[in-house]
Each structure stands twice: as structure tokens, then as C-alpha cells.
Amino acid sequence: MELEFLGTGAGSPAKSRNVTGIALKLLEEINEVWLFDVGEGTQHQILRTTIRPRKINRIFITHLHGDHIFGLPGFLSSRSFQGAQKNEPLTIYAPKGVQDFVQTAMRVSQTKLSYKINFVVLDKEKNIFEDERFRVIAKHLDHRIECFGFRIEEKDYPGELMVAKLRADNVPSGPLYGQLKAGKTITLQDGRIIKGQDYLGAPKKGRIIAILGDTRQTDNIALLAQNADVLVHESTFAKDEAQLAYNYYHSTCVQAAQVASRCNVKKLILTHISARYVGQKARLLEKDAKIIFKNTKLANDFDVFKIPFSKK
Amino acid sequence: MELEFLGTGAGSPAKSRNVTGIALKLLEEINEVWLFDVGEGTQHQILRTTIRPRKINRIFITHLHGDHIFGLPGFLSSRSFQGAQKNEPLTIYAPKGVQDFVQTAMRVSQTKLSYKINFVVLDKEKNIFEDERFRVIAKHLDHRIECFGFRIEEKDYPGELMVAKLRADNVPSGPLYGQLKAGKTITLQDGRIIKGQDYLGAPKKGRIIAILGDTRQTDNIALLAQNADVLVHESTFAKDEAQLAYNYYHSTCVQAAQVASRCNVKKLILTHISARYVGQKARLLEKDAKIIFKNTKLANDFDVFKIPFSKK
Ligand SMILES: [Zn+2]
Ligand SMILES: [Zn+2]
Numbered sequence: 204m205e206l207e208f209l210g211t212g213a214g215s216p217a218k219s220r221n222v223t224g225i226a227l228k229l230l231e232e233i234n235e236v237w238l239f240d241v242g243e244g245t246q247h248q249i250l251r252t253t254i255r256p257r258k259i260n261r262i263f264i265t266h267l268h269g270d271h272i273f274g275l276p277g278f279l280s281s282r283s284f285q286g287a288q289k290n291e292p293l294t295i296y297a298p299k300g301v302q303d304f305v306q307t308a309m310r311v312s313q314t315k316l317s318y319k320i321n322f323v324v325l326d327k328e329k330n331i332f333e334d335e336r337f338r339v340i341a342k343h344l345d346h347r348i349e350c351f352g353f354r355i356e357e358k359d360y361p362g363e364l365m366v367a368k369l370r371a372d373n374v375p376s377g378p379l380y381g382q383l384k385a386g387k388t389i390t391l392q393d394g395r396i397i398k399g400q401d402y403l404g405a406p407k408k409g410r411i412i413a414i415l416g417d418t419r420q421t422d423n424i425a426l427l428a429q430n431a432d433v434l435v436h437e438s439t440f441a442k443d444e445a446q447l448a449y450n451y452y453h454s455t456c457v458q459a460a461q462v463a464s465r466c467n468v469k470k471l472i473l474t475h476i477s478a479r480y481v482g483q484k485a486r487l488l489e490k491d492a493k494i495i496f497k498n499t500k501l502a503n504d505f506d507v508f509k510i511p512f513s514k515k
Numbered sequence: 516m517e518l519e520f521l522g523t524g525a526g527s528p529a530k531s532r533n534v535t536g537i538a539l540k541l542l543e544e545i546n547e548v549w550l551f552d553v554g555e556g557t558q559h560q561i562l563r564t565t566i567r568p569r570k571i572n573r574i575f576i577t578h579l580h581g582d583h584i585f586g587l588p589g590f591l592s593s594r595s596f597q598g599a600q601k602n603e604p605l606t607i608y609a610p611k612g613v614q615d616f617v618q619t620a621m622r623v624s625q626t627k628l629s630y631k632i633n634f635v636v637l638d639k640e641k642n643i644f645e646d647e648r649f650r651v652i653a654k655h656l657d658h659r660i661e662c663f664g665f666r667i668e669e670k671d672y673p674g675e676l677m678v679a680k681l682r683a684d685n686v687p688s689g690p691l692y693g694q695l696k697a698g699k700t701i702t703l704q705d706g707r708i709i710k711g712q713d714y715l716g717a718p719k720k721g722r723i724i725a726i727l728g729d730t731r732q733t734d735n736i737a738l739l740a741q742n743a744d745v746l747v748h749e750s751t752f753a754k755d756e757a758q759l760a761y762n763y764y765h766s767t768c769v770q771a772a773q774v775a776s777r778c779n780v781k782k783l784i785l786t787h788i789s790a791r792y793v794g795q796k797a798r799l800l801e802k803d804a805k806i807i808f809k810n811t812k813l814a815n816d817f818d819v820f821k822i823p824f825s826k827k
Contacts, residue, residue, distance in 0.1 A: 215593040216559050243589035244556045247528050269592045269624040277555035277585045281527040300623040307619040311612040312581040313660050348625050 204229060204357070204410060204510040206433065208474060208502040209248040213417075213439050214270055217478040220504055221248055222270035225414060225435065225474070227355065228254070233336055237261045239353065239414050239435075245274035246281050248504065256282040257291055261332070263339070264297030264325075265416025266350035272301060276308035283316040292319040296331050296341070298349045299324050325351050328423075342427050344418035347452045351416055354427045357409030361386070365402045372397075410510050413468075417475060419452050420462075428466040433510055436462060438473035438501070441480065442491040456488040460495035469513060471499040516541060516669070516722060516822040518745065520786060520814040521560040525729075525751050526582055529790040532816055533560055534582035537726060537747065537786070539667065540566070545648055549573045551665065551726050557586035558593050560816065568594040569603055573644070575651070576609030576637075577728025578662035584613060588620035595628040606633040608643050608653070610661045637663050640735075654739050656730035659764045663728055666739040669721030673698070677714045684709075722822050725780075729787060731764050732774075740778040745822055748774060749787035750813070753796075754803040768800040772807035781825060783811040 205228040212220030222242030226249075229235050236258045238245070249256060256278070264272060275295075282293070295301060302322040309316065323331060325341050332339040340354040364384040369376070374383075374397055382389050383399035390396050413431040415424065417439070428434045439453035448455045456473055463471035473492060476485055489501035500508070517540040524532030534554030538561075541547050548570045550557070561568060568590065576584060587607075594605070607613060614634040621628065635643060637653050644651040652666040676696040681688070686695075686709055694701050695711040702708050725743040727736065729751070740746045751765035760767045768785055775783035785804060788797055801813035812820070 215596050216562065216589075218562055221559070243586065244559050247533070247556050247559070250528065250530055267624050269588060269620070269626055272624065273589045273592075273620065274555065276581060277528075280581045280585075284527050304619055304623040307616055308581070308585065311616040312579050312584065314581055 204232060204412075206412070206435070206472070206508045206510065207252060207254065208472075208504060208506045209245050209252070210242050211474045211476055211502045211504050211506075212270075213437075213475045213477045215478070216242070216244060216270075219481065220476060220478070221245070222274075223475060224248060224274065226252075226254055226259075227412065227414075229337075230258070232357070234258070235260050237263065237355075239263045240265055240271040240416070241274040241278055242270045243273040243277075246278040249278075251505065256285055257287045260291065260293050262293065262295045262297075263341075263353055263414075264295065264301055265344075265352065265414075266346055266348050267298055267300050267304075268348060268417070271416070272297075272304065275301070275305055276312070276314075279305065279309075279316060279320070280312070280314050283314070283318065287316075287318045289318055292321060294321040294323060296323045296325055296339075298351065299326060340427070342423040344416055344423060345421035345452065346417045346419070350418060352418065352424065352427045353414045354431070355412045355414070357411070359409045360407040362404035362406045365404060369402055374402075407512060410512060412510065417453060419449055420454060420458050424462055425466050428462055428468055430466070431468045432513055433470045433472060433508065434459075434463050434466070434468040435472045435474060435502075437475035438488055438492070439475050439477055441484075441488060456492040457495055460492035460499060463496040463499070468496075469498065470508070471496050472502050472508060473499060474502045476501070516544060516724075518724070518747070518784070518820045518822065519564060519566065520784075520816060520818045521557050521564070522554050523786045523788055523814045523816050523818075524582075525749075525787045525789045527790070528554075528556060528582075531793065532788060532790070533557070534586075535787060536560060536586065538564075538566055538571075539724065539726075541649075542570070544669070546570070547572050549575065549667075551575045552577055552583040552728070553586040553590055554582045555585040555589075558590040561590075563817065568597055569599045572603065572605055574605065574607045574609075575653075575665055575726075576607065576613055577656075577664065577726075578658055578660050579610055579612050579616075580660060580729070583728070584609075584616065587613070587617055588624070588626075591617065591621075591628060591632070592624075592626050595626070595630065599628075599630045601630055604631040604633060606635060608635045608637055608651075610637050610663065652739070654735040655733075656728055656735060657733035657764065658729045658731070662730060664730065664736065664739045665726045666743070667724045667726070669723070671721050672719040674716035674718045677716060681714055686714075719824060722824060724822065729765060731761055732766060732770050736774055737778050740774055740780055743778070743780045744825060745782045745784060745820065746771075746775055746778070746780040747784045747786060747814075750785035750800055750804070751787050751789055753792065753800060768804040769807055772804035772811060775808040775811070780808075781810065782820070783808050784814050784820060785811065786814040788813070
């Protein structure tokens with residue numbers, strides 16, 4: 204599980220930072236890549252990574268500002284052009300309006316995609332995706348336009364079957380092991396009753412990633428971020444600009460760090476960096492945040508963060 | 516007068532070539548920059564040039580395929596964001612559909628531009644722009660989708676007033692010189708009749724630039740290209756692929772060269788290069804064209820071509 208930042212800038216593309224695009228790479232887990240926001244040029248950035256567009260099967264859009272969606276028509280077209288098949292559909296979770304934008308672009312350009320797009324409208328807070336491996340929760344944030352944050356929860360892994368212990372207790376191997384691994388209780392031919400739970404290691408906690416859209420400070424942030432292994436938080440403004448941040452519906456680097464500290468987050472990644480902060484000034488955003496929350500990183504384009512299981 | 520190539524690729528962006536975008540820089544002439552096609556990432560390319568988005572006041576779109584228009588919403592938004600004023604409007608000349616695409620993008624993203632956009636629909640062949648300095652003619656090409664080529668004609672410059680000759684003939688300087696420069700005939704106080712035309716140098720021929728969209732070979736190409744100082748012609752396919760080019764509504768490098776030769780063009784620039792042609796293979800497109808028409812250049816991203824007055 205890795206997060207790869209395709210664009211870490213705010214508003215307009217700059218030489219050093221593209222507009223927002225974040226890839227959550229779940230290749231080892233489920234051989235999928237999920238994309239969070241698709242600013243213009245996201246497909247250009249992907250060209251410079253090992254990400255294959257066909258592998259991207261879910262796109263989550265935090266809000267409809269241009270710097271978060273104008274790369275959609277081009278990305279979707281190229282995914283088709285580059286050979287995505289009919290059986291490789293894509294689901295877009297986004298506030299109302301994205302379907303209108305994408306379909307107008309496709310109609311006007313007479314683009315026929317080789318695969319189907321499912322549009323899921325985000326309008327209220329809910330679990331927007333759940334299967335046996337992952338759950339994604341969306342909650343409203345506080346931006347100038349309807350905006351969401353996402354909490355991606357990996358489900359816990361069951362404990363490993365302690366085969367050595369079973370052998371030591373002379374439990375014969377075979378299909379019974381599968382039942383024990385599933386936690387069931389079985390009766391052996393010699394009459395002994397064996398409880399699976401006695402032979403299972405501790406379950407491994409799944410990881411939690413919180414990815415926020417643009418936002419002022421608001422209560423829902425804590426609900427998304429609580430105990431996350433990684434929190435991706437916008438940092439559009441510097442330490443001393445809390446009033447400006449409030450006026451423009453954004454956050455400061457220090458506010459992000461305070462969230463991380465309060466919510467027992469393991470790692471904080473700052474993104475959505477204004478072009479006003481370059482070099483030393485950008486590093487200062489990280490430095491000021493670190494005073495509040497030590498494990499903070501300021502993301503740059505093409506940064507990759509591995510997300511390890513927590514040691515507990 | 517310069518042509519700057521912002522994107523020289525076909526279909527999808529590639530590492531070495533962005534999708535189509537061409538700037539005609541008329542800074543010395545009228546302090547304006549005109550853009551021909553705006554593929555995704557055109558604004559990113561502009562960041563790496565000296566072009567200021569505010570100076571771009573006319574955009575000409577050859578056709579509505581995504582690789583020629585998906586950069587419009589982002590470019591238009593950033594032009595506003597970067598401070599274009601209410602009195603710096605922009606006119607977009609394009610086939611029907613662009614207004615729908617742009618306005619949907621602006622509405623969905625809740626973008627309010629600081630300046631006005633005038634949409635001029637290209638539907639039939641005509642002079643689409645004319646003032647005292649330039650005329651632009653649009654003609655249909657033959658592509659899978661309605662597509663236009665443009666002929667930009669700079670009007671001739673009147674000859675210079677021969678001041679030395681006037682002095683030698685004892686014509687007193689003063690406001691009369693202005694009338695002579697305008698070609699009028701005047702009567703001096705001493706009764707002599709002086710014809711302006713006797714004191715004017717030869718008029719200087721204006722330059723002609725032909726910029727074509729994607730196209731098969733078709734008769735209108737000659738009408739656009741005839742006697743052009745520069746012809747920008749697509750070269751999507753290689754020498755031996757005329758049948759493929761025809762099937763896909765495109766041209767080969769050799770077909771472009773034949774046009775240049777037949778139409779008495781001074782310089783041919785090949786663009787819209789498929790990602791299949793890299794390095795040696797791309798150079799071969801130019802080489803094969805040069806056998807037919809010597810003054811051929813294959814455009815690469817960020818190439819700038821000065822367009823000199825012809826020596827006559
Ligand atoms: Zn925003
Ligand atoms: Zn085309």
C-alpha cells in the first residue's frame with residue numbers, strides 16, 4: 204500500500220507543483236489503484252510513474268473546483284486509447300456535476316470510451332464503498348463549494364493459523380485446518396474437541412488512510428482522521444495566516460498538525476501548497492507543523508509514501 | 516512574428532510531446548498572442564515559455580477532438596486567476612460545441628472568469644477575422660469530425676516616404692508629408708503639384724501563415740497554403756502509410772511536403788507527430804519530407820520559428 208502524489212499544488216499549476224492528484228496504490232492488496240482528484244495534467248504526471256491507467260478503477264473527487272477535476276476528460280480518454288477493455292470499468296465517486304462535465308466533454312469531442320463509467324453522486328455522508336477488504340467513508344468538509352473528505356479503512360486481517368502448535372498437539376493436517384483457520388471448533392476422530400481460536404495468532408489491524416479535500420477546520424475532520432495511519436491534509440496557508448485561511452475556506456500547516464496530534468494520527472502529509480511557498484518557504488510549512496506534530500511530511504510531486512502496518 | 520509550438524504530439528500526451536497547442540506571437544506587430552488549439556497541459560507548457568496568458572486574446576480551434584480542446588477550461592481559469600482584467604476579453608473561434616464544453620466546465624466548477632469570452636462558431640468557410648493589420652480565413656478540411664484550417668494574412672505595409680528625395684526637390688517639410696505618405700496629391704504654395712506616389716518606396720508584402728488542423732488530403736488545403744510564408748501541416752503518418760493515413764483521416768509527411776512544393780510555400784513545419792515515432796523515426800519523417808520539399812522542419816515542443824518578411 205502506497206500513496207503517490209501526482210500533484211501537490213493549489214489553484215493553478217506551477218513549474219514545481221501540478222494541481223491536485225493523489226494515487227492510492229493497492230497493488231499488493233487487490234491489484235488496483237485508486238485516484239483522489241484529477242487536476243489538469245494528472246495523466247501527464249502518470250506518464251512519469253509506473254502507474255498503469257488501466258489499473259485505476261476508482262476515482263474519488265473531493266470537490267469540483269477546476270484544479271481538482273479538469274484532468275478528468277483527458278485521463279478518461281487516454282485510459283481508453285491505451286487499451287482499457289470493456290471488462291475494465293471505472294467508478295467515479297464525486298459531488299453532483301461531474302457526470303455533466305465528463306459527458307459533455309465526451310459528447311463534444313465525440314469520444315467513445317472502450318469501458319463503462321459508473322457515476323456515484325456524493326451528496327450525503329455515508330459509506331460509499333465496502334467489500335471484504337476495504338471500506339470508504341465520505342464526510343462533508345467546509346469549503347467554498349461542497350467538499351468531501353475520505354476515510355479508507357482496510358479491514359483487519361485474521362490471525363495466522365499456528366501450524367507448528369497444531370502439529371505439536373498431534374492434530375492431523377488436512378481440510379480441517381481450513382475450518383480451524385476460519386475460527387471454527389471441530390471434533391477429531393479420536394474424540395478431542397479443538398477450538399480454532401486457540402490456534403490463531405492475533406488478528407492484524409488493517410490500515411486507515413484519511414484523505415481530505417480543501418477545507419477550513421471543522422468537526423468532521425476528526426471523524427475522518429481519528430487513529431489514521433496516514434492523514435493527508437491540505438496546507439494552503441502558513442502558520443500565521445489562520446484568518447486568511449478561514450476567509451478563503453482553507454487551513455494552515457499548523458491547523459493540520461493540531462488535527463494530527465489531537466486525532467492520534469501516525470503520520471501527517473501536507474499537500475495543496477500554494478505557489479507562493481517555494482523552496483525555503485515551503486520547508487517552513489513543514490517545520491512549523493513539526494513543532495506540533497513530529498511525524499509530518501510536506502509532499503512534493505512524485506513523492507511516494509509506503510504505508511506500513513502499525514506495530515501495535 | 517513567431518510561431519511557438521507548445522505541443523506537437525497526436526492523440527495522447529507522451530513524455531516527449533504534449534498534445535496540440537501552437538502560439539502565433541504577434542508581439543512586435545500588435546502586442547497580441549494568438550493560440551491555435553489548446554490540448555490538455557497547454558497552460559503547463561506556457562509556464563515554461565515567456566508567453567503571458569493575458570496577451571492571448573484570440574484562440575482558434577481547428578476541431579473538437581479532446582487532444583485539441585481539453586486544455587481550454589484550465590487555461591481560461593488560470594488566465595483569470597493570473598489577473599486578466601475585465602477589459603482584456605478573449606475570443607474563441609471554434610466549431611459548434613466548444614461553448615457548451617467551456618460553459619459546462621465553468622458552471623460545474625463554479626468558476627467566475629474576470630473577463631468576457633466571445634464565442635464565434637465556425638460553421639462555414641469565411642473570413643472570420645479582419646482588421647487593418649490582419650485577415651484570417653477559415654476553410655473546411657477532411658477529418659473524422661468537422662475540422663478547419665486557418666490562413667492568417669498580414670496586410671501589406673505601405674512604402675516608406677522618401678524624405679531625402681522630397682528635400683532634394685525642395686518640398687518643405689510639415690503636415691503635408693503626412694498626406695504624401697498616405698499617397699495623396701498636393702499642391703505646394705509655389706504652385707507645383709506633387710504626387711505622393713512618386714515619393715513612396717515599394718510596399719512591403721505582409722506575411723502569410725497557414726495552420727491546418729488534422730486532415731486527409733483535400734482541395735481546400737491548397738487554397739489555405741498557396742504562397743504561404745509558413746505552412747504548418749500535420750504529419751501523423753510516415754511516408755509509406757498513405758493508406759493508413761487515409762483510413763484515419765490524416766496525412767503522411769510526404770503528402771505534406773507535396774502540398775508545400777505544389778503551393779509555392781516558403782517553409783513547411785510538420786507537427787501532430789504520433790508517439791510511435793521517437794528519435795530516429797521522427798527524424799525520418801523530416802528526412803523523407805525534405806526529399807520532396809527542402810525547407811521542411813519537424814516541430815518539437817518549445818520550438819520557436821521566426822517568420823521573416825520575404826525578400827521578394
Ligand atoms: Zn479548491
Ligand atoms: Zn484529431
